[in-house]
Amino acid sequence: MAKAAKIELVCSDCGMNFTRWQGQCRCGAWNTLVEMRIPKSTSKTAVTRSAKTAGYAGLIGGGSKKINEIAASDAEKIPTGIGELDRVLCGGVTRGSVNLISGDPGAGKTTLLSELVANMSKTSASLYCTAEESLSQFKNRVDRLKLDYNEDNLYLLAETSVEAIIEELDNHNIKFAVIDSIQAVVTENANGSPGSPSQVKSSAQALTQYCKQNNVTMFIIAHVNKNNEIAGPQTLVHIVDALLHIDTNDGQIRTLRANKNRFGDIDTVGIFRMCERGMLSVDNPSEIFLSGSSTESPGSTITCIRKGNRNLLLEIQCLTTETEAEFPQRVCVGLNMNRIKMLTGILRKHTKTKIFHDTFFNIVGGLRIDESETCIDLALVSALLSSLNDFIIPRNTCIMGELSLNGDVRPIDSGVPRVKEAAQHGFTEIVIPYRNYHKSMEGLGANIHPVKTIHELIKLIT
Structure with a gap:
């Protein structure tokens, strides 16, 4: 007989768990606790889950090693063709990294990543997965921005299932992917609706695990809340390798800043100008x-x-x-x-x-x-x-x-x-x-x- 599901209250802002309802979370937010049903795992399920998450950082099996047995290697940087983005990422995007990009609605996240995936398709198979709009809408944007791409290497996908996305990445041997957005996709390994703390966390972990094991470079779009902070659990920021944020001004100017970067510093700021041709890099902002x-x-x-x-x-x-x-x-x-x-x-x-x-x-x-x-x-x-x-x-x-x-x-x-x-x-x-x-x-x-x-x-x- 299946064991009864465990009920927990999870903060939609920070992801902290509580056994009973209370008005204010420890992070300071009010009325953000959402009821979640978590099935109790048996020992067999726990073993299976442990096996699935083995090799999370890309190395499967082998056990521990002495530090002298490990060869140090520099992370390979891939130029993106977007000057200010390369500046923020300290020379280009790191191969096999998972990068999170956030910003207000209309800040230019989709516009910037559309140009990025078009540029990356010239050298490797690339996929843009949109879970928030149709493929025809994305194609219209590509035509409007007059992007230059390799039609044999650029794939478009409208899908919300993480398992289906990973299957497409495998089938076409994709090496660069964009997920739009993490709040719109769901995985079978977690309960809750799209955008809930458990779904956001589990989806990000599954995508990151696949990228690390298969050397796939990925950009994930994340929504922001009314305080201009990433919506969902804070663990999302800890999972990814880099966190980029687009700040909007009253005019057409956009500033891109890295709030986290495991492969470079976070002191560099990129300046863009939003226009009808997309996000244009500003080489001399003065x-x-x-x-x-x-x-x-x-x-x-x-x-x-x-x-x-x-x-x-x-x-x-x-x-x-x-x-x-x-x-x-x-x-x-x-x-x-x-x-x-x-x-x-x-x-x-x-x-x-x-x-x-x-x-x-x-x-x-x-x-x-x-x-x-x-x-x-x-x-x-x-x-x-x-x-x-x-x-x-x-x-x-x-x-x-x-x-x-x-x-x-x-x-x-x-x-x-x-x-x-x-x-x-x-x-x-x-x-x-x-x-x-x-x-x-x-x-x-x-x-x-x-x-x-x-x-x-x-x-x-x-």
Whole structure:
């Protein structure tokens, strides 16, 4: 007689199990516990399951070995033909790796991977498995993007069963595959509906096991929740080799970042531009974030930020107008409002600047600046004073530095690479924190102006 199924409550956010219902999970989420029925395994089933998962990382049998008996080998990198993706993956995708890519709806996950699978089909048999749309929809996208592919090596599959997907991979000797998406596929080895914690975990484990044992490279698309985090159990992130995330901005700019990478670092950021031809790699992103205007006007300042290990030049614009309301407005696009309020408070306290105006801030190119990016403080203050007092900051000037509450200019990280980036783009006047100055900056062909306080900055730009 079959044993009764065991009932457990599983958090849909983190995958933690509970024996009875409670309102809040230990991860902090409320009302996320879902009832799951788990059949009790007999000893025979446990042995069978253990045999199936043997060789999970690609090596079947053989037992343990001494470390000196194992030959070290470098992971083989495959260029994808997409410059910014290769940059994020440190030279290309690793053969036999399983990579997870996430992002908001409309971020460009399917668009990017459609181009990727088309490029990979030129060298090996490739499969795109779509569980969320028809094959004709995918073919229409390929034709619209005018992708170049090898028609003999590119296979399309509309399937939700993990076992059927693996069978197709075997039948056609596929070496590169895309699964769209992990929340839409199901496996016979787990209970629950598609997207449930048990199904997501078991499906990812089965696909990863097959890829490791057969040296198949795979990209898996994952949905995100309202907090822009991967939906489903956190164990999904631990199973895969790399986790890529696409951030969207207010405009067409997309940034690709590796939050996990077993075969490289996670400091590199890829910049893409979404257009009718798909996700285009931006080799020189500074050109996008600079207006390119030849006319000089008050309220415009150039600064340098750091995205991962890349230095990006961008233009900050500020407009101040006399207010027609009882209280002046503070509007910013791509910036943190709390940071703006703090900087205006510093100006009022230390420079006696009175700001009874409507103030508008904007980042050229639609980039969104994180609150932790404090190196733009001096540029924000300079743009505000420039518009308020109607004077022009020359377009050959680049200003960077953090401002403290007592009016001192604090140092920023990676000062030398930022200055080199500005000098390479033709900026001849560069303002930096005093403690960031280094002798190596002298031979770059630019005049370096170290400043200690906000008073020195104002004296320099006015």
